[in-house]
Amino acid sequence: MSVRARFAPSPTGPVHIGNIRVAIFNWLYARHEGGRFLLRVEDTDRERSTPEALRVLLDALEWLGLDYDEPPLYQSTRIAAYQAAAKHLIRGGHAYRENKDGKGECVMFRMPGADIFYKDEIKGELHKRAEDLKDFLIVRSDGHAVFHLANVVDDIEMRVTLIMRGDDHVENTYRHVAMFRALGAEPPKYAHLPMIVNAQGKPYSKRDGDAFVGDFRDKGFLPQALFNYLTLLGWSPGDDREKLSREELINLFTLDRVKSGPAQVDLKKLLHLNGRYMAELPAETFVAGARRQLCACDWWRDVDDAYLRQVCALMQSRARIYPQVEEWKHFFFDAPDYEEKAVKKILGKGNDRALFGALKTRLESAAFTVEAVERALRAVETDLGLGHGHANQPVRVAVTGRSTGAGIAETLALLGKSRVLVRLDHALARLSG
C-alpha cells in the first residue's frame, strides 16, 4: 500500500515553527517514500478558528514549498461523518451516552479494558496499562465531536498510513489506536516527533513572538534556509553534511534517524545557513529581494535598475540576510551619514586634509574606472609619502561615512565622479569644523 502522510493543523493562530517543522517532516517522509502528502484543516473549534489564520497557514506552506497532493480536507465539512461514527460506536457497544454533571447528554468512548501496545517509529515500543486508560469524551453535549473522534474518523477517511505529529500526542495515541479498532480500521503507523524549544531551553509559548513562520519571512530569511535548518533539529543525515538541498533531503530522510529528545533552536546557526543560501542566489533573485527590502527603508528613493544591479553585485557576498541592505544608504545619496565611531577611529589622524585635497585633484581628471581610481589612490599615497593602502580607510570613511563596505576602488567607481568629489568636500568641511 502506498504511503499517505498528513499534516493536520488547526488554524487558531499564526503558524509556529514547531508546527511547520512537523509539516516539513511529514512532507519529506511522503516524498521520500514516493507517497502522498495530505493536508487536513482541523477547524472545528469555531471559537478560535479564523479565516485569517487559515490564510496565514496556507501562505506558510506555499512559502516553504510544502505542496500537498490532494485538496485539503476541512473538518468543518465533516460534522455528519463524526455523528455517524459516534452512532456506529454506540451501536457496537464501543461508546455510550452519559449525562455528566447535568450538562446534557454527551458521548463517551469505552476503552476496551485491555493494555494497549503500539510501536512508535521514533520512540520504539510503547504501551499503557488498561487501568491507566479511562473512557473519554468523544461528542460534547452540544453535539460537536471532539478532537479525538474527528481526528481518527478523518485519518480513516483519508487512508493515512503514518501519523507523524508532536510528541505531546503520545498519550492520545493509546486512545486513538483503540478507536481505530472500534471503528473497524487497522491503526496506521505512528511517529512522534520531539518538540523544539526556544533559546532559553523552554517550550515555545505565546510570548515567543518571533517563532512564527511569517516572522522569519518578514525578517528576510530565505525559505530554503529555514527549511534546511528545521530539518536539522532532531534529525541528521548520519554524516557531516548540513547544507542539504530539498532533493538531497528527500533522498536522505528516514524516520530511524529522527532523535527523540527535544532540540533547541539556535538563531545564529540559522543566520549562518541563510548567508550561505544568500551567497548562491542567482543575481536576479538577489536584486529583486534587495529591492523589496530597500523599498521598506524610510530613506529609500527609486534608482535605475542597472545601478542597483551593480550595487548588488558588490554586496551580495557580504549579505547574510536581506535587512542588511539598510546599510547601503551611502550608495544612494550625495551626502553620506557619517558614522561617529568610524569617523573618530579613522579620520583626523595624520594629514587627511592633504590626502583628500590631493585625491580630488587626481580624480577630477581621471576616468572613473576601477583601475583608474585604484591608480589615483596609489599615486596620492606616493605623493604624500603614505604607505601602500594607507589611503583606503580614510577615503572610505570620507566617501561612505562607514568603516566597512566593498572594495574601495569598486565603491568609488560605482558612485561616480561627481558624488565622490562632493563627498570629499563634505569630509573636508567636517575636518575643518
Next chain:
RNA sequence: GCGCCCAUCGUCUAUCGGUCAGGACACCAGGUUUUCAUCCUGGUAAGCCGGGUUCGACUCCCGGUGGGCGCGCCA
C-alpha cells in the same frame, strides 16, 4: 501527585562495546582581502551522577538527578 519519554562540547549533532569521542554554529588566534564579507589554518570546549554486566562501556542493565510531555465538554 500519577504515567510516559529523553539525557554527548554553550547550541545542533555523529557514534549503534574497542574512536586521540568526529562535524557544524558560536567563540578565540593566525592567514588572505591593507576595509568588510567570503575563504583558509589552528585552538578552547562534551559523554549528568552512582552502581552493575563485560577483558573492555558514551554505547547494555538498575537506581538517582535533571529536563520534557500527558492526565479538559482545547486541539
